[in-house]
Amino acid sequence: MSDYRIETKCIQSGYTPKNGEPRVIPIYQSTTFKYENSDAMGKLFDLEDSGYFYTRLQNPTNDAVAAKICDMEGGVAAMLTSSGQAANFYAIMNIAESGDHIICSSAVYGGTYNLYAHTIRKMGIEATFVDPDASEDELNAAFKDNTKAVVGETIANPGLNVLDIEKFAKVAHAHGVPLIVDNTFATPINCRPFEWGADIVTHSTTKYMDGHATAVGGCIVDSGNFDWEAHAEKFPGLTTPDETYHGLVYTERFGKGAYITKATSQMMRDLGSIQSPQNAFLLNIGLETLHLRMPRHCENALNAAKFLKSHEKVAWVNCPALEGDKYYDLAQKYMPNGTCGVITFGVKGGRDACVKMMDALKMISIVTHVADSRSCVLHPASHTHRQMNEQELLEAGVQPDLIRFSVGTENIEDIIDDLKQALEIV
Numbered sequence: 159m160s161d162y163r164i165e166t167k168c169i170q171s172g173y174t175p176k177n178g179e180p181r182v183i184p185i186y187q188s189t190t191f192k193y194e195n196s197d198a199m200g201k202l203f204d205l206e207d208s209g210y211f212y213t214r215l216q217n218p219t220n221d222a223v224a225a226k227i228c229d230m231e232g233g234v235a236a237m238l239t240s241s242g243q244a245a246n247f248y249a250i251m252n253i254a255e256s257g258d259h260i261i262c263s264s265a266v267y268g269g270t271y272n273l274y275a276h277t278i279r280k281m282g283i284e285a286t287f288v289d290p291d292a293s294e295d296e297l298n299a300a301f302k303d304n305t306k307a308v309v310g311e312t313i314a315n316p317g318l319n320v321l322d323i324e325k326f327a328k329v330a331h332a333h334g335v336p337l338i339v340d341n342t343f344a345t346p347i348n349c350r351p352f353e354w355g356a357d358i359v360t361h362s363t364t365k366y367m368d369g370h371a372t373a374v375g376g377c378i379v380d381s382g383n384f385d386w387e388a389h390a391e392k393f394p395g396l397t398t399p400d401e402t403y404h405g406l407v408y409t410e411r412f413g414k415g416a417y418i419t420k421a422t423s424q425m426m427r428d429l430g431s432i433q434s435p436q437n438a439f440l441l442n443i444g445l446e447t448l449h450l451r452m453p454r455h456c457e458n459a460l461n462a463a464k465f466l467k468s469h470e471k472v473a474w475v476n477c478p479a480l481e482g483d484k485y486y487d488l489a490q491k492y493m494p495n496g497t498c499g500v501i502t503f504g505v506k507g508g509r510d511a512c513v514k515m516m517d518a519l520k521m522i523s524i525v526t527h528v529a530d531s532r533s534c535v536l537h538p539a540s541h542t543h544r545q546m547n548e549q550e551l552l553e554a555g556v557q558p559d560l561i562r563f564s565v566g567t568e569n570i571e572d573i574i575d576d577l578k579q580a581l582e583i584v
């Protein structure tokens with residue numbers, strides 16, 4: 159970890175050119191790398207030497223950008239993945255296998271819910287979903303002998319529940335398993351979960367990190383703090399010989415780098431969800447301005463939330479940074495400088511009124527995305543969750559009148575003007 163402050167890390171970390179080298183990290187648009195003799199390459203395959211040989215395993219552009227995110231989060235090792243979904247998949251599969259169990263907050267991104275509730279279940283890993291506000295006792299009750307990890311989101315998409323990271327970490331550690339936190343919405347500008355006890359952080363870099371809606375990507379960062387050897391019987395993949403690498407033991411050979419080395423050399427080798435170096439290059443440009451964009455997203459979101467809250471046609475508003483919000487106190491504790499640019503609200507008159515209002519928006523567009531510089535909205539009941547009836551929507555925690563509003567970095571007066579004219583039409 160560098161000693162730089164977070165704003166400087168956004169710009170300087172990850173890549174330091176030597177004399178005469180390109181100032182900006184180049185796009186290493188090469189699938190493969192050349193060696194002088196066969197022995198040199200053989201050592202790479204045995205993980206005896208470190209170096210590049212094939213981009214599915216490692217690529218210099220990707221590594222530089224992963225190193226930057228690692229430094230921003232305060233971790234010891236990181237890897238990029240092709241998407242946030244791949245990051246959340248690998249984060250689990252790297253330490254759990256058929257017959258194992260995980261605990262996950264029920265307030266998570268829909269894609270993560272499907273992945274853990276259905277897809278990994280077909281691979282033999284069972285997930286128990288717990289209330290994001292569960293007490294320590296309720297969390298303790300969810301554990302089984304075969305539990306391998308606890309998972310949550312710093313700020314849930316789209317529920318906007320704020321995770322009590324310290325509480326979840328304490329309970330996970332008491333049971334000898336790591337806490338994995340998806341820090342996509344907060345970003346390391348607003349919250350660094352390792353400082354509160356989380357062990358592994360994941361990201362959909364597609365969102366604020368890229369910030370311009372140009373490149374799908376993901377990232378996994380390891381704090382290096384979880385002691386796998388102290389719970390060796392739970393994590394044999396890290397603490398016993400890997401026969402596909404001549405009996406190497408990850409924790410013995412790589413110490414604090416064990417988790418990410420295994421994820422690269424096994425998961426990525428076999429499943430291959432790499433981020434393209436082109437996307438990593440775009441991501442890096444996004445990261446350079448993340449510290450400038452996040453405060454603006456947060457300020458605009460808070461002002462938009464205040465405007466909506468005072469509007470007679472708006473039924474309710476969720477914004478964890480807004481005083482009076484259910485999660486205001488937790489947000490102040492974990493994210494005193496701001497939460498994120500996403501808020502949710504309902505229009506009086508329910509589903510039909512919401513659709514009418516959204517259709518009347520002029521600048522704010524309807525897209526399946528959040529967290530880029532352009533303001534946008536989505537109505538889960540009409541879009542991502544449209545196959546559900548009202549009862550099913552409520553069970554899934556999606557009120558039929560919920561509009562997810564990702565507030566961009568435009569001038570706040572233009573954002574409010576657009577909301578105002580659209581609400582007039584309802």
Ligand SMILES: *Cc1c(COP(=O)(O)O)cnc(C)c1O
Pocket residue numbers: 241242243244246267269270311315340342343361362363364365374375376
């Ligand atoms: C979007 C999102 C994901 C999935 O990321 P992709 O890059 O779209 O695969 C995971 N977690 C959260 C919190 C997200 O918002």
